[in-house]
Amino acid sequence: MNRLVNELARQYLRLRMRRIERCMKRPEEPQERWLQRLLDTARNTEIGRQYDFAGIRDAEAFANKVPAHDYDQLKGQIARMMRGERDVLWPGEVNWYSKSSGTTSDKSKFIPVPMSNLYGCHFAGSWDSLALLYHNKPDLEIFRRKNLVMAGSFQQLDEYPKTRFGDVSSLLTHHMPALGRLCYTPDFETMLIPNFEEKIQRIADITSRRDDIVMFGGVPTWIVVLFRLILEKTGKSNMLEVWPHLQAYMHGGVGFDPYRETFKTLIPSNNFVYQEIYNASEGYFGAQCDLDKNDMLLLADNGVFYEFVPVEEWEKDHPKTVLLADVEVGKNYAVMISSNNGLWRYLPGDTLMFTRKYPHCFQITGRTKQFINAFGEEVMVGDTDKALAEACRQMDAVVSEYTAAPVYFAGDKGRGGHEWIVEFEKEPSDLERFNDVLDQTLQRINSDYEAKRYKGMALQRLHLHAVPRGTFLRWMRARGKFGSQSKVPRLANHRGFVEEIMQLVGE
Secondary structure, rough: HHHHHHHHHHHHHHHHHHHHHHHHHHHHHHHHHHHHHHHHOOOOHHHHHHHOHHHHOOOOHHHHOOOOOOOHHHHHHHHHHHHHOOOOOOOOOOOOEEEEEEOOOOEEEEEEEEEEHHHHHHHHHHHHHHHHHHHHOOOOOOOOOEEEEOOOOEEEEOOOEEEEEOOOOHHHHHOOOOHHHHOOOOHHHHHHHHHOOHHHHHHHHHHOOOOOOOEEEHHHHHHHHHHHHHHHHHHOOOOOOOOOOOEEEEEEOOOOOHHHHHHHHHHOOOOOOOEEEEEEOOOEEEOOOHHHHHHHEEOOOOOOOEEEEEHHHHHOOOOOOEHHHOOOOOEEEEEEEEEOOOOOOOOOOOEEEEEEOOOEEEEEEOOOEEEEEOOOOOOEEHHEEEEEEEEEEEOOEEEEEEEEEEEEEOOOOOOEEEEEEEEEEEEOOHHHHHHHHHHHHHHHHHHHHHHHHHHHHHHHOOOEEEOOOOOHHHHHHHHOOOOOOOOOOOOOOOOOOHHHHHHHHHH
């Protein structure tokens, strides 16, 4: 029976792949359709009347009439929606919201997830990712065996109990289609436990007794924590001894390069495949389409209209944007979306760089608020991930977590620099040499950093602190960020994170 289910799913995914291939050749067509469809759907909402959606007929008019928005500008309207107001940013009453820390002045942001968005964007993106994965690896058995996804939890809003909010993964888990439920482990009661420490222990107990898990997904940080628990419980040396049918890992949320060597140790197989996905609280935007290339395909036909903000426009109140047809390969952009969840010309805070066009593929380079640019060096997370991965390769080291911040000028003759905190899975034999290699590699990757490092005139060599294993987990727990969707901030243009961690280590 399970073989039949997997074969039927494979045939459906082949059909879906044909649609994806059409979009690869002509992504502008679905983009134009989606802009008009979104405007027509929301024309009678509060925001639709405010900006005369009914009178907008093209992307130029849309950009001229509707200003750019970030979360702080929409949170008042979203708060009203959460308390039952209808037809504000999206038609009808919206009862589900994804909760994310994000780049916002608030501790959390709440993104509307109407059913149109849940099924027409998030689930559609999940199916597209599977279609691309099966296209690359036709012998997959995802619908024959069991799959594990590390999900969060959700809760009711006290003031309006019809409203529920939580990690986007928990919303997807709760609404998972019947076919997905047949192939899912552990049970849904366990997966939606609010207490994350209790949940991860129970997941480890349940899944360590199974031998039929074929694929898993989740933020790498917490997958590693889970796997270590399972290996401790079973006494096995790697995950293939626990789950011999493992075939694939869907990962996203953070750059994977720092974790790659750790996963090779945990899953020592040349046949195991990794697929990067871009599934944010705001929508499902991309998936790796060629597993031999380190980029993702932009999903152009899943309920989202995209605009892209060049670097020179990031700090402007009314930034100029370019459309998908006009993006340039090798240039950094901030993502701007208008989506079937009521976000209009919205800036999620992610930055990306297109690696090719037709198909339009990209790499995530960081966040508009996760970078170091204290001295004009414009260092992005993509730069530091690559530099650290190369330093590890050269020095036979493995890193589990890191964060970095600027060191500001001290006195008239002082020089600035960067301070890194790194938690090693496997320390290099010579930490000073590792520090040199990391600094030199970052210079090769980032010409602005190289210019500021020239003869040490503006910036001194970066300085690295190695901290004990478990430090970052302790810090995340202390920050109240201990959960399946919480991510370690890699870079900051301030010293707050670095000083918190160093204080924790000192204590």
